[in-house]
Amino acid sequence: NGTGYFTVAFQVTDVQGHTSSASLTVLVRPDLFSSILLGSSWAQPDAGAPVNLTLSFQGGVGPFTYGWILGDGNGTYTSVPWFVHAYGRVGTYLATVVIRDSLGGTGSASLHITVVAGLAVPCAPTANSTIIWAGEAVSLSLECVAGGTQPYGYAWAFGDGGRSSAGGSATHAFASAGNYSVVVLVNDSGGSSVRSTALSLRVLAIGEVTPYIQSVAWHSAANITNGDAREIRINLYVQAVSAFGTVTGVRVAASLAGLASAPWQPLNGAYLWLNVTAANDTPTIYLQVENSLTRVSAVSSFSHSFASLFPSAGTGGGLS
Known part of the structure; x- marks a missing residue:
């Protein structure tokens, strides 16, 4: 009714009363294949983005070793039930992990991983004007995001300490005159982060410009x-x-x-x-x-x- 090592003993007695005995050790082990599951940190990771593969299971007798077969020609052994790997190309891969316990018992689990094109941000933000007055709101947008896995996240940095995560469009007013660089860090749902090139803005103080008459x-x-x-x-x-x-x-x-x-x-x-x-x-x-x-x-x-x-x-x- 339990698991572990048990000793089975028996004894033989003949008609003249002579006896002989022997014993056998029997291991009753838990089921290694109970609730075994391989999971991924991203449903559709980007090419080149790290993927965290994790294994959960019940049973077996530790310690355990894990053999990872990643489906792209790579593989390795670990002593922990997780592994981080980046797939370099777009495609669908079959990742498999084989568990071995201290008594030689094995179990395995597999997972199909679909890798999509990597996130790309090949441009700078655009503005309704690149020369503005101090205190005046400027409208900004980033329209060249491609690849990766939607939805995207946007982290705007305006160069004056101001930040926004409003989305692909933002508005901002600069309090002081000067030259500023605006960049956007884009994150996707496949684990990638890509920074845009910078947009340069010139902010003028009110009354800074005075004409003259020739x-x-x-x-x-x-x-x-x-x-x-x-x-x-x-x-x-x-x-x-x-x-x-x-x-x-x-x-x-x-x-x-x-x-x-x-x-x-x-x-x-x-x-x-x-x-x-x-x-x-x-x-x-x-x-x-x-x-x-x-x-x-x-x-x-x-x-x-x-x-x-x-x-x-x-x-x-x-x-x-």
């Missing part, structure tokens, strides 16, 4: 509204210097308050109508530029004298 062409025209006032059109030819990309538009006004409602105009050929009087013949002009990302610069200002439009008394009317 030249202004003044075209007096016009209409004389009364003896000491002139309505003139100023054609501006503005060349702006910007650290944040190509300048595409300009707006001008004769007062800072009026600049907010001034329309954006093409960079070359922007103009402004002014009513200039003899009492105010040197107005201040305010100017602001916009870049291709529709980001606006700080405001610049300049003054110009129109005194020549107002001849002194006695010299006659007209424009000079």
